[in-house]
Amino acid sequence: MKSFHESTSTALVFMLAFSLLKLGSGQWQVTGPDNSIKAFVGEDVVFSCSLSPKTNAEAMEVRFFRNRFSAIVHLYKAGKDEESVQMPEYQKRTELLKDGIVDGIVSLKLKKVTFPDAGRYGCWFDSKTHQEEATWQLEVSGQWQVTGPHNSIKAFVGEDVVFSCSLSPKTNAEAMEVRFFRNRFSAIVHLYKAGKDEESVQMPEYQKRTELLKDGIVDGIVSLKLKKVTPSDAGIYGCSFDSKTHQEEATWQLEVSEMPSQNNSWYAALVVPAVVLLVLGIIVGYCLWKRNFFSKCCMNRMQVHLVSLSMSLLKVITFKNTKVSHGSQGEVVLGL
Structure with a gap:
């Protein structure tokens, strides 16, 4: 009676021999999209499938299906597209991209995706001696x-x-x-x-x-x-x-x-007289503090500043009666 170790070794040898036989006979596997494909309503989407190792698929039957094998989205057979067997909702909306078919790479473009297109899809390759398939999910979201x-x-x-x-x-x-x-x-x-x-x-x-x-x-x-x-x-x-x-x-x-600078003249017209009045007050205070120097010179200075203050107050009064008009270059024109 064979030992457990001998039985295990025999099984491993058998599996290795089977794998080598499978590779020697030209077996391949189908790889589809790794993750769910996401698309928005109205967009085009591409499903890409490939054979590993690279194998010429020109003479194979390549089928893209929806949910079940018999629900044909697109069929390539005997070197041409079989549009007559497509489900009605996919007719005129699919295109098989065969640029890489000699290397076993085939992609299907599905045009103008709709909400009902969401669901499970698959691709299937048949060489008459071997067949494989891969499946994935299409998720459809609302538009932007x-x-x-x-x-x-x-x-x-x-x-x-x-x-x-x-x-x-x-x-x-x-x-x-x-x-x-x-x-x-x-x-x-x-x-x-x-x-x-x-x-x-x-x-x-x-x-x-x-x-x-x-x-x-x-x-x-x-x-x-x-x-x-x-x-x-x-x-x-x-x-x-x-x-x-x-x-x-x-x-x-x-x-x-309008530009805010057009209203700043009011602010200036009020502030300037206030500043003048403040300066005048300082001068008057200084003259009173220095009574010994309160002379004709000081009086003349006071008269000059009083005249200046009067002119500033006059400008404020007349400014209120002016008419503001804007020149072609954006200037503010004042007129009495």
Whole structure:
């Protein structure tokens, strides 16, 4: 009777011989996506499968299926695609990528993913002498949303202002149509389409005044710079992103004010006389303290400063009756 050690050794030798026989006969294994594949509604997704070790799959039957083997998403057989056997919901929506098929690498592109597409998928290779398959999960999420400025944007006349919009979650917007509009969708402030700016469709009052900042466009971040803001620019603005399968927009308010420096003259007109009065008080106090020097010289100084104070007070009175008008260069013009 054989010992346990001898039996174990025999089993190991048998398994090794079987493995060598399997490799010698050209056996291979199928590898699919390692993890669940995540996609958004409207996107295209690619399922990639390969043979290990590398094996030419041109003469094999390659099947991509959904949930069960008989539910055909795409079938490649006898060197060609068999579109007639596809499930109706996948017809005209799949493309088999065969560039690496001689090395056993085949990928399936599924176009314009929908919520019902979510579920379990698999790929199956059959060489008539051997067959293997691999499976994975497709998870489909809702589409992106557009986020614009959260609050009203405030700007002064003559300043540049930037409107920033983004997609959440991050989504490449390079191939999308991005539109900034005023009040209504058709009132175009700036349009980005087919990868370039379409300046010819802008409203006349915005031509040569806008610049689209696209440094973050691959992450869905786009900003519009509006140059030299005018009072007539105030109002509602919006940005729209359109991927052809999905469209979203966001709106906000632009508030335009006059430059604050135009009101500073009131402050100066009140402060200057106060300073003059303070200086005069110091001089008077000094003269009284030095009574021995309270002479004609001191009186003359007092008269000079009294005249100066009177002139300052007169300016305050007349300033209240002035009419403020703005020149073409932004100056404040005072007129009685």
